[in-house]
Amino acid sequence: KAGVTQTPRYLIKTRGQQVTLSCSPISGHRSVSWYQQTPGQGLQFLFEYFSETQRNKGNFPGRFSGRQFSNSRSEMNVSTLELGDSALYLCASSTDLSSYEQYFGPGTRLTVT
Amino acid sequence: AQKITQTQPGMFVQEKEAVTLDCTYDTSDPSYGLFWYKQPSSGEMIFLIYQGSYDQQNATEGRYSLNFQKARKSANLVISASQLGDSAMYFCAMGPSGGSYIPTFGRGTSLIVHP
Numbered sequence: 529k530a531g532v533t534q535t536p537r538y539l540i541k542t543r544g545q546q547v548t549l550s551c552s553p554i555s556g557h558r559s560v561s562w563y564q565q566t567p568g569q570g571l572q573f574l575f576e577y578f579s580e581t582q583r584n585k586g587n588f589p590g591r592f593s594g595r596q597f598s599n600s601r602s603e604m605n606v607s608t609l610e611l612g613d614s615a616l617y618l619c620a621s622s623t624d625l626s627s628y629e630q631y632f633g634p635g636t637r638l639t640v641t
Numbered sequence: 642a643q644k645i646t647q648t649q650p651g652m653f654v655q656e657k658e659a660v661t662l663d664c665t666y667d668t669s670d671p672s673y674g675l676f677w678y679k680q681p682s683s684g685e686m687i688f689l690i691y692q693g694s695y696d697q698q699n700a701t702e703g704r705y706s707l708n709f710q711k712a713r714k715s716a717n718l719v720i721s722a723s724q725l726g727d728s729a730m731y732f733c734a735m736g737p738s739g740g741s742y743i744p745t746f747g748r749g750t751s752l753i754v755h756p
Contacts, residue, residue, distance in 0.1 A: 571732060571746040584742050618686065626742030628676045632686035 530555065532621050532633035540639045546607040549636045553600050553621030559583075560602040561630060562594060563618040571618075577602055578625040606638075614640045643668045645733050645747035652752050654723045661708070662718040662750045664733030673737050675709065675716040680730040680749070689731075692716060723754045 533552045541547050553560050561584075562574040573586040577596035594604040600621070606613055616637050620630035644667040654660040666675065676691040692700045692707045700707045708717040716735075720727055730751050736744040 570748045571734075573744050573746075576742065586743055616684065618684075620686070626736070628674050628691045628736065628744075629688045630686075631688070632678075635684050 532619055532631050534617075534619050534633040534636050536636060537634065538637045538639075540641060541609050542641055543609055543611060545609050546605060547609060547638060549604045549606075549617055549619075549638070551602045551604070551619030551621075551633060553602070553619075554631055557621035557623050557631070558600055559622045559625050559627060559630075560596055560600060561620045561622070562602070562604050563620065564588075565616040565618060565635070566612075566614070574604070574617075576626070583625055609640045611640050614638060643670070643673075643735055643745040645735055645745050647733055647747035647750050649750045650748075652750055654720075654752065654754055656725060656754055656756050657722055659719060659721045660723055660752065662720070662731050662733075662752065664716045664718065664747060666714050666716060666733075666735050668735065668737075670737045673735055675707065675733070675735045677705070677707065677716075677718045678732045678734065678746075679727075680732065682729070686732070690718070720752075725754050725756060728752060728754045 535550045559578045561576040565571045576584040580596045591607045596602045616635045618635045620632045622630045646665045673694045677689040679687045690702045690705045690707050692709045704721045706719045730749045732749045733747040
């Protein structure tokens with residue numbers, strides 16, 4: 529079974545731009561969660577989508593948004609990029625909502641200049 | 642609010658020896674779960690083990706065991722018979738068992754296994 533895939537793997541953007549990251553979960557998984565990982569703040573939960581609806585949300589500004597499609601694929605969007613948004617963005621999928629056992633993708637490394 | 646503390650930024654262990662990675666937590670939730678993830682240099686997080694706050698026995702998954710001491714609010718990960726492939730960052734995390742699931746992660750411990 530194919531694992532979680534994330535595209536693109538690397539991205540360089542300029543302050544003020546917006547960016548969209550994509551995540552394809554493991555086949556059959558209906559939940560997709562997004563995380564931000566930085567050296568300063570560590571690993572932080574962004575949000576979780578299940579059945580195309582955002583079910584849980586971490587403490588991030590509204591510039592961070594996401595959506596999930598009927599095939600469970602998910603996208604995350606960050607608008608008006610700031611230097612502090614430079615991070616590794618990890619996507620994880622699981623069979624159920626709010627599951628501790630999640631399967632992570634390799635991440636998208638976003639650099640904002 | 643939940644908080645996870647991992648006080649060991651780095652640990653070294655000899656191959657085939659056991660190692661304990663410390664984790665303490667704080668929460669006001671009456672019911673919660675504790676879990677550990679491994680992050681090799683490749684970046685992908687790998688789920689290792691889970692312990693529910695009401696579980697009577699410590700969780701075990703192969704060479705991994707979780708030493709859960711509720712009164713001390715600790716959830717240490719024990720890796721037996723360390724292997725070179727165990728070299729990685731290890732994250733302790735927690736979340737409520739129900740309701741809004743917003744997992745909280747510790748800052749991680751870097752484990753290096755020497756041959």
